[in-house]
Amino acid sequence: MTGEDEDYDVVIAGAGVNGALIAKHLTRAGLRVLVLEAGPATALSFDGYWRHPDHCYAATSKGPESTWPPAVGAPRPEVADIRSGTGYIASGGPDKYGNSYPRAQGGPTLHWPGVCLRMLPEDFQLRTRFGVGHDWPLAYADLEPYYRRAEHEIGVAADVADQAHHGIEFPDGYDYPMHRIPLSFSDQVLADTIDGMRVSLGGESFALRVRSNPAWRNSIPRRDGNTSCTPICPIEAKYNAGKTLAQADRGNLRLLAQAVVSKVRVDPASGMVEGIEYQRYADPGSPRHTTGVARGRAYVLAAHAVENARILLASGLGRGDTLIGKGLIDHPALCAWGLSPVPVGAYRGPLSTAGIEDLRGGAFRARHAAFRFDIGNDGWRATTGAPDTSVADAVTRQGLYGTRLRDHLAATLPRHVRFSIAIEQLRSQANTVTIDPRYLDALGNPRPVISYHIDDYTTAGMAAAAEVCAQVFEQAGITDCTDPEAGTWFPSVSRDGRVFRYHGMGHFAGTHVMGRRAWESVVDTDQRSWEHRNLYVVGSGSFPTMGTSSPALTTAALALRTAEQMTVTVGTLIKAF
Amino acid sequence: MSTAEPVADRLDRFVVMSALLTGFGPVYLLGTGMADGYLRATDAALPAGVLDELLDAFGRLGTGPAGPGGTDLETAAGQAILGDAKLGPVARNVILLWYRGSWTALGEEWRSAYGASPLDTDHLVSAEAYQAGLQWVAAGPHPAPPRQYGYGAWAFPPARRTGRAPGTASVKLPRRSGAPHAPERVP
Numbered sequence: 001m002t003g004e005d006e007d008y009d010v011v012i013a014g015a016g017v018n019g020a021l022i023a024k025h026l027t028r029a030g031l032r033v034l035v036l037e038a039g040p041a042t043a044l045s046f047d048g049y050w051r052h053p054d055h056c057y058a059a060t061s062k063g064p065e066s067t068w069p070p071a072v073g074a075p076r077p078e079v080a081d082i083r084s085g086t087g088y089i090a091s092g093g094p095d096k097y098g099n100s101y102p103r104a105q106g107g108p109t110l111h112w113p114g115v116c117l118r119m120l121p122e123d124f125q126l127r128t129r130f131g132v133g134h135d136w137p138l139a140y141a142d143l144e145p146y147y148r149r150a151e152h153e154i155g156v157a158a159d160v161a162d163q164a165h166h167g168i169e170f171p172d173g174y175d176y177p178m179h180r181i182p183l184s185f186s187d188q189v190l191a192d193t194i195d196g197m198r199v200s201l202g203g204e205s206f207a208l209r210v211r212s213n214p215a216w217r218n219s220i221p222r223r224d225g226n227t228s229c230t231p232i233c234p235i236e237a238k239y240n241a242g243k244t245l246a247q248a249d250r251g252n253l254r255l256l257a258q259a260v261v262s263k264v265r266v267d268p269a270s271g272m273v274e275g276i277e278y279q280r281y282a283d284p285g286s287p288r289h290t291t292g293v294a295r296g297r298a299y300v301l302a303a304h305a306v307e308n309a310r311i312l313l314a315s316g317l318g319r320g321d322t323l324i325g326k327g328l329i330d331h332p333a334l335c336a337w338g339l340s341p342v343p344v345g346a347y348r349g350p351l352s353t354a355g356i357e358d359l360r361g362g363a364f365r366a367r368h369a370a371f372r373f374d375i376g377n378d379g380w381r382a383t384t385g386a387p388d389t390s391v392a393d394a395v396t397r398q399g400l401y402g403t404r405l406r407d408h409l410a411a412t413l414p415r416h417v418r419f420s421i422a423i424e425q426l427r428s429q430a431n432t433v434t435i436d437p438r439y440l441d442a443l444g445n446p447r448p449v450i451s452y453h454i455d456d457y458t459t460a461g462m463a464a465a466a467e468v469c470a471q472v473f474e475q476a477g478i479t480d481c482t483d484p485e486a487g488t489w490f491p492s493v494s495r496d497g498r499v500f501r502y503h504g505m506g507h508f509a510g511t512h513v514m515g516r517r518a519w520e521s522v523v524d525t526d527q528r529s530w531e532h533r534n535l536y537v538v539g540s541g542s543f544p545t546m547g548t549s550s551p552a553l554t555t556a557a558l559a560l561r562t563a564e565q566m567t568v569t570v571g572t573l574i575k576a577f
Numbered sequence: 578m579s580t581a582e583p584v585a586d587r588l589d590r591f592v593v594m595s596a597l598l599t600g601f602g603p604v605y606l607l608g609t610g611m612a613d614g615y616l617r618a619t620d621a622a623l624p625a626g627v628l629d630e631l632l633d634a635f636g637r638l639g640t641g642p643a644g645p646g647g648t649d650l651e652t653a654a655g656q657a658i659l660g661d662a663k664l665g666p667v668a669r670n671v672i673l674l675w676y677r678g679s680w681t682a683l684g685e686e687w688r689s690a691y692g693a694s695p696l697d698t699d700h701l702v703s704a705e706a707y708q709a710g711l712q713w714v715a716a717g718p719h720p721a722p723p724r725q726y727g728y729g730a731w732a733f734p735p736a737r738r739t740g741r742a743p744g745t746a747s748v749k750l751p752r753r754s755g756a757p758h759a760p761e762r763v764p
Binding site: 182183184185188343345346347348349350353377379387388390391392395396399401402403404405406407409410413414 | 597598599600601651654655659668669672673676677679681710711712713715716717729730731732733734735
């Protein structure tokens with residue numbers, strides 16, 4: 001070991017939203033906290049933030065990770081690598097897992113669209129209500145106060161009246177901290193034609209409605225319609241975890257970037273964690289590094305659902321039949337794109353300002369997955385690479401130029417419509433994050449190996465979603481232009497001879513599941529490891545189910561709940577030792 | 578039809594040609610601030626002399642006799658240049674450059690027939706080029722993202738249903754010989 005050893009009250013691995021929220025509250029409670037971030041640092045103030053967008057604009061590919069420079073010591077999945085079957089994540093099949101995540105200070109909040117839905121009360125009771133999947137060891141009511149706190153921490157823009165559906169309840173007098181984001185013109189045109197239309201799922205009838213998205217902002221600069229929420233919001237109008245880190249008690253916080261956690265050291269006698277080994281690199285372009293051990297009274301893995309599992313497994317933790325890494329869930333999503341009969345002003349505004357939430361719950365969940373429509377304002381950008389590809393098609397294939405080219409683009413681009421339909425997935429032991437000594441990164445750390453299978457419950461949901469989507473297109477007079485072959489990469493899955501093309505939403509979850517009893521879970525309801533009582537493993541990896549909501553708000557609510565428990569528990573540990 | 582004065586300024590000739598190719602007026606194109614950079618990027622990505630050949634071909638369009646009923650320059654450009662095996666692909670690349678901010682590598686067939694520059698690769702010219710892409714303006718009255726145009730502006734209909742931005746007139750060039758810049762027709 002060449003690095004200096006340090007002692008803290010709490011050592012946190014990961015400076016994403018979970019690590020940031022926990023660090024903020026523990027430092028404010030007077031605890032001394034070290035945060036180790038595997039990736040490079042990012043700006044904590046708007047002064048420094050300005051350098052980030054330029055890096056993205058200059059990149060040839062505008063993929064989600066384009067803004068953030070890669071680091072040899074903390075490699076990350078890149079969308080292009082996943083397509084080619086190479087790169088950081090090794091695929092164990094059978095289905096493709098087309099997802100990426102950044103490794104940098106801020107985590108996935110660096111490039112997310114910022115939709116922050118609460119889970120439905122029924123999502124917490126899938127087994128009890130529908131006889132499928134699992135129940136959470138917590139009820140919606142247990143988490144509700146933390147949802148409210150998370151919405152205020154992060155600065156969610158929404159109206160209670162829009163969000164109270166499917167039994168989602170708010171206490172009397174509650175309001176979100178920021179006004180809702182105006183619906184895009186595109187949303188309004190769609191609402192004019194489809195609000196109130198009825199669709200049937202397994203004999204149950206549902207009325208559809210275009211509903212405003214709750215959006216994470218917490219921003220002084222207002223959203224200004226850059227249409228660039230991913231890869232990066234150029235004016236930092238959108239929340240990222242750096243805003244929370246900046247609110248920590250900086251006197252009690254040490255933030256160490258470019259410090260890769262390689263191993264959690266456990267005392268074999270007590271089972272308690274006694275240190276976290278890390279590798280520090282000075283140059284992101286080189287694998288040269290020094291090593292160190294960080295010590296605390298308590299430890300938090302907040303490194304990402306995949307990374308948490310990977311670190312635990314690389315540390316040799318978990319017994320033969322361990323649940324660590326087992327039960328990965330996500331939202332395989334169908335995409336549909338078309339031409340509206342009228343200009344809807346595509347390519348303007350935040351990437352998405354509305355969705356259709358009505359099919360996220362219902363009795364049909366006994367038979368197939370629920371689903372949620374996200375309505376894009378970004379035209380066909382995500383699905384075909386438009387407008388670049390539309391221009392190339394017009395110029396190269398159609399031979400257009402001059403005023404005819406410009407008129408053609410003006411007549412078509414503003415009519416581009418895109419839906420992404422996130423489909424629910426249930427926990428399955430077939431979906432795993434494992435490690436394999438054959439797959440190591442430049443620092444010698446094992447890379448994640450992901451085995452992924454989309455089961456019949458989810459493909460039946462895909463079939464239902466595709467049917468509803470066709471009805472919505474017809475009702476709205478939208479010409480379906482969906483063509484996965486011509487689009488950006490969409491792997492396929494088959495059911496009853498029908499092929500569905502999907503893409504990942506980056507909603508990794510379920511890899512260190514929470515439960516009431518040690519034998520059926522990795523962490524308890526405080527996200528505290530059953531086996532190592534001074535270790536907390538936090539994030540969407542703790543989710544037993546995810547329903548159809550993006551995981552960010554629920555993970556933030558859980559992190560706040562864990563921070564609250566830790567201020568008590570760690571205080572006790574300090575007194576005890 | 579008088580003979581045109583030779584246009585001394587190569588940049589002007591590039592802009593006039595670009596206006597014809599893109600459907601955006603020369604004043605608008607100059608206003609993007611990208612013209613000089615695009616001229617240099619195009620030169621760098623082509624074998625020596627090819628861009629001058631293209632500029633000369635465009636220069637000749639304005640000096641020939643007017644066809645019956647006055648064939649407009651745009652149609653004439655299509656007949657004389659866009660269909661040409663050597664100059665057509667280069668002209669299309671200039672269009673893509675203005676609309677997308679990126680140079681597109683010419684095909685292998687073209688390169689083996691006419692020569693190759695080592696800089697003839699798929700590449701974005703600069704961060705500014707991405708933002709200045711004409712595609713964003715063609716899509717509607719949006720100054721290229723990521724640029725702000727006001728909180729909540731996305732809630733309003735596109736300013737014109739045709740998506741044509743104000744102040745960027747059609748560039749149907751009048752047949753005037755020796756005119757390096759076609760006058761803007763402001764709608």
